[in-house]
Amino acid sequence: MTDTLGQPHWMTAPATAAVFDALEAVGGPDCARFVGGCVRNALVGRPIDDIDIATRLTPEQVTAALQAAGIRALPTGIEHGTVTAISSHLPHEITTLRRDVSTDGRRATVAFTDDWHEDAERRDFTLNALYARRDGGIFDPTGHGVADARAGRIVFVGDPEQRLREDHLRNLRFFRFYAWFGKGAPDPAAVAACAALKDSVDNLAAERISKELLKLLAADDPRAAVRLMAETGVLDVVLKLPADLGRFEALCGIEGDQLFENDPVLRLAALLPSDQVAAARLAERLRLSNPDRDRIVAALSPTPVMKSWMSPREIRREVYRGGRGTFRDRAKLAWAAAPRTATTMQWRGLIALADGWSPPSLPLTGEEVMNAGVPKGPLVGRVIREVEDWWVDNDFLEDKLSIIEKLKAVAQGMVY
Known part of the structure; x- marks a missing residue:
């Protein structure tokens, strides 16, 4: 019996149907199929975030087909065969079937193909090497993708070490997918390969590491995946700091009671030692955004x-x-x-x-300070700060007269 997704709305929506109609007008029936995350998520009952399409058509044919149908075509990754169709304001990423010619762990040289099996062989995990036709019928080239997705098994396509050598990011992706989709014990071959090639993660661009790490930490419960990262040594390569797994796991437990949202940035802070200097260095090394860096450092204040x-x-x-x-x-x-x-x-x-509680504003102006005899200049700020410290220590006193009396005392002490 052929597995099928049925025909959920996201597959038959007018914007998506228009894209398929445009491609099939050039390539014929079944020249394009849904692929990857949308198929996987639909299969396991997860929300559909993006619609990715694989096709036998070349990027030039895709572009021409879309333009002929009045659909905007953007060459978002043309060297790797990707064109993004904007249909009714919705993006659809369309990629020509590919096979790897050469890889160096960070970049791949690809050749286009019309063979669905060749395209599947270059993908990372079996649950991501799934395709679906317009009628919802699933094509599973590895023969294991559907079963692995339903069972929560994160299994590399083919030889795990070969997949990791082709793209070092797949090491982190394994743990990320295990956090999001994994159930039960992890695949032993995948774990062994990630441990053996852990040092290759250092060859990745910092932005790619941090993006993957934060995606992992955004999972509902990333504790098992992070623990596995620590056991394989991959976490040490990423953080280069001793990880506080106890605090991290306790924080995830707090967030798991639905009192708080899953917070990947705070979870990262929980993983780090309580050392603001070390945390700032890590943030700089991973090229986190300035707001994320500042937030982590402030959260770790002693x-x-x-x-x-x-x-x-x-x-x-x-x-x-x-x-x-x-x-x-x-x-x-x-x-x-x-x-x-x-x-x-x-x-x-x-x-x-x-x-x-909504913090109030100090009811004191620079003009009032100068009216108390403080000359214009830096001294005004110093007086305001001293009065503010007193006001805060007095639990945000609302008595304006008392504030003015304090101002006069502070001004007298500083000016005379």
Whole structure:
């Protein structure tokens, strides 16, 4: 019996049907098939994020066919046979069937083919080497992709070491797909190959490593995959720092109760040692974005010490000083690292109080400072900062008269 996806809406939507109609007008029936992630996700009941299409047509034929049908064609990866069709504002990535001519672990030279089996042989995992016709019928060239997808087995197409030597990124992709789709024990041959070739990950561009790592950490429960990365030595190659697996796994457990969203950046911070300098160096080496770098460094700040029994006054002060986002990050990391003596309710209450409080603005202007006798210039800022420190220590006093009296005392002490 032939496996089928049926004909879900994403396959028969007018925008997608228009793309297939355009290709078939040139190449005939079944010259194009859905491929990869959309087929895999539909098979296992996951959302469809992108629509990828494989075709026997050359990139030039694809472009001509789309343009003849009035569909915009973008040469997004023309040297590797990829053209993106924009149909009713929706992108469809169309790639000509390919076979590898040569690879160096980072780049591949390809030749186009019209053989679906050759195209499948160059793909990474059996669950990604799946194709579907317009009628929903699945074509499984390896003979194992459908069964592996349903069973949650991440198995390389062909020889694992050969696949890894062709593209070093596949080492990280194995763990990422295991985090997202894996069930049960990992494939022993794949694990052994990833461990044997772990050092090849160092040959990858930093941006490719960080992108793959953050995708892995965004899975609902990446704990088993990250633990496996540590056991194979791949995690050491990526981080080059001792990993705090205990805090990381505890954080994932906190997020797993649906109180918080899955947060790959904070999960990365949890994996790192509590060393802001080392974390900043890692962020620079992996070329994380500046906001992600700054967030990780702030989350790992050693002071003030976060405690589940912080008073509302202390919470307000820290939210005002560091921002609500940093407070939440630091509280969740402290929660993950804390002995299980503090109750979940305490930590939740602490974060809820921070979320529910809107920091006020200091009710003091530069003009008021100068009216108190402080000359225009840097001294104005110094006075404001000292008054602000007093105001925060007094739990954001709303008494304007008391603030002005404090201003006068500070101004007198600085000016005279």
